[in-house]
Amino acid sequence: MKLPLWTWDSRSAFSGYLRMFVLVVSGFVVASPSVAVEGPRRIYLLQGLTATQPAADVTVEAFKARLKEKSAENIEVFTDFLDIGRFPGPEHEKRLVPFLGGKFAQAKPDLIISISRGATSFLLRHRAEIAPNIPILYCCTPPSTTDPLDIPEDIPGLVIKYDWAGTLALAERLQPNAKTLALVSGASARDRAWLQDAITGLQPLLEKYDTKPLVGLRYDVLLKEVSQLPRDSIVILMPIFDDGLGLSRIGTEVAVDVAKASSAPVYSPVATLLGGGIVGGNMDSLAQHGSKVADFALEILAGKSPSELPHQTTLPLQYRVDARQLERWGLSKSRLPAGTVLEFKQPTVWEEYGYLILASMLAFAAQTAITAFILLQMRKRREAERSLKESEDRMAFAAASTNIGFWRMDIATGRLWATDHCRSMFGIARDAPLTWDAFVGAFHPEDRQAFGEWLQFAAPSGLPRSEFRVALPGREVRWYVCRGRTVSDEQGRPLQVSGIFADVTARKSAEAEAELQQEEIAHLMRVAALGELSGGIAHELSQPLAAILANAQAAQSLLSHDVHDKETITQILEDIVDEDRRAGQVIHRLRRLLKKGEHQSTLLNVNDLIQSTLALMHSELVNRKIKVDVDLKPELPLISGDSVQLQQVLLNLVMNAMEAMSSTAMTVRRLSISTRWAMEGYVEVMVSDRGRGIAPEEQRRLFQPFFTTKERGLGLGLSICSTIITSHGGRLSLANAKDGGATAVVALPAPLQFANAS
């Protein structure tokens, strides 16, 4: 007798019935434990992913298919989706252990197979409790080098390879003119291990690109950054575990969000991410893992000892690409390397609708027989149209009153309909013909193409939200948000695209103004800070100028004598050049701080920023009799950030420390500034003073705008510093030091482990 392969999951309605069937059968098993003794052989699959993740089924299905194909034996397959990504941590594991242990005790497995890293790691940890002496296999698990899992020697299985260079090679084939390469990764130690692996793989190719590390960022910042990449950039995505705020993330969901937000194609060699929006990569086939591990399983069931099977087996990689993404980005299939596997292909009209076309031909032949039916349908349709018209009128009225314009397009005919308000939003007269050209023409010239592209995606997938500018002659430019969706018939064939335009100019200009004000205030604070330092800065400039003048006049006098000492004159001129350079550097530092403008991220060495800031403040510190202890850890990893903004933070913190010590005895005025490479991938800057410290009632309000303890302070310094540091994905904290005074700690995420010697 051949039993059906059992399953705990599937998404189709059919599997719903199947699931009921399984429940009924397991109920039966509970009632008759004797079944467990002389039953069929049992294989348990532990899949770490969630059942609804696109990649979760692939391996399981391939496994079952291969088993069916190669063995006539009666084998039951049980699948458990452990959901480890969504429920990380020991609590969930604690629940799983008795759950699985109970199952295994009730129907003892002959073999357990873990799929994915999460499941393998779980099984290794709890094997002794839940499945002692039961053979184990694994697949779809990263090798020890990428993401260390201590897999014992006697457990055979299949490891996944991550071919970063191959993935970039694929991207280069598709985008030969790309200049920017963005590397996207998370913030935890595990994220950094992945990043390190990727960078090692990509190293020889990185030189060609303007590399932009988007690493360890706050999630919203990350999504904003990827949305602002040049259109022809290449984005390489690593699985992200923790974001810049330390929140845990699910890699596959991050991939969906990043791919959706990104203004450039996203690639990754991580097979589980395919189907969620990435273009593709050089990667393992999860299905191949399923069938290969099925081969291993059959060998074990046939009596082979696990230790005779190969360990950490790898399978050949394939270029795998999501056809929908090629279409989205307008990438040409003809550029794909030979042998590329194209997934998620949209079926051709004949493939998809072939049976319908045949059916319509038959229907045509039988036309006369169903005339009556059609007449009936027509009457129904007229009724439906009338009620639709009424509801449309109501909607149009409601929409106009909220400044929303509705539109609809019939896909088959391309005919457009729009509410009167929608027409007026685009300056189209009520009686003028409604065409896409009329709509598109109203858009701001710079946004026309983007709007066209936005519409292109309409038919198959529904439209994401987007914002464009509309410039009507004689009127000011307005911002419209556009949304759309596809209406399909019962067979899922798209019939219409419909959507709305809403005027969001007011919100947009408020946003722009707020951003501008933020920049303006930050700039004014820098100007104010430098104003307070003006005496010290004048000193920094006067010294080299004094040296230049004295040198030059000494040389003039020497030359007016009859006897010239050429060597002395040469030396004097050299000194003048040096001093001029020194003055130039002061001015350069000043200009860097006074620069106005948008946030610009570059790779920075925090130590350099500190040195530059202290150089500007040197005289001021001397004047105030403050000793400075500098303890900068050499070879710090680089951070990604805006040098003007970060220097402003340092300047502010040092000035605060100086002011805090204005009533401290001169002999103990001491400012300590140090850096270190902290745990969890942060570079920390500590600025300590020996002032009076922070009073408990002040602590809570420190970062609030307009809170100040200074007589002439504006109370914006720390709140701006905190805003700047947070926008860099970092933290700013201020606390009393152990031996008096206060310490400010700036922690900035430093994704890259390689250090810069400068």
Place this chain on the structure above:
Amino acid sequence: MMEPKHYVAIVDDDASVRKALARLVSVFSYRVQTFASVREFLESLKVEAPACLIVDLQMEETTGLELQQYLQNIGSRIPTIVLPAHAEPGMQGRCADAGAVAFLVKPVAKDQLLEAIEAATSGRR
């Protein structure tokens, strides 16, 4: 300028300024010695007192003003030219009170400096 060479002391914590001033002053036949700090200069007084002292105002450890006040307190009458890199309001008056014969803000031109040195050294002669 064939008179006996007067000894001019220059105290400035900035090495390049020290060097340049020494060059300029010695071109005009003064004997020059430079000191990086007030402490070094005071040490040198055991050997020889200068005919004129040129001192920077803002320096680490002890400032030019503090040096003047100290010299005034011990009854020294070394004519002192203060050479600040920038002048805060009221500073000139405080230096004059402490006995400075001139207060010249850097960068200072040759003629002004020489005039001041000459006035200082001739007064002493």
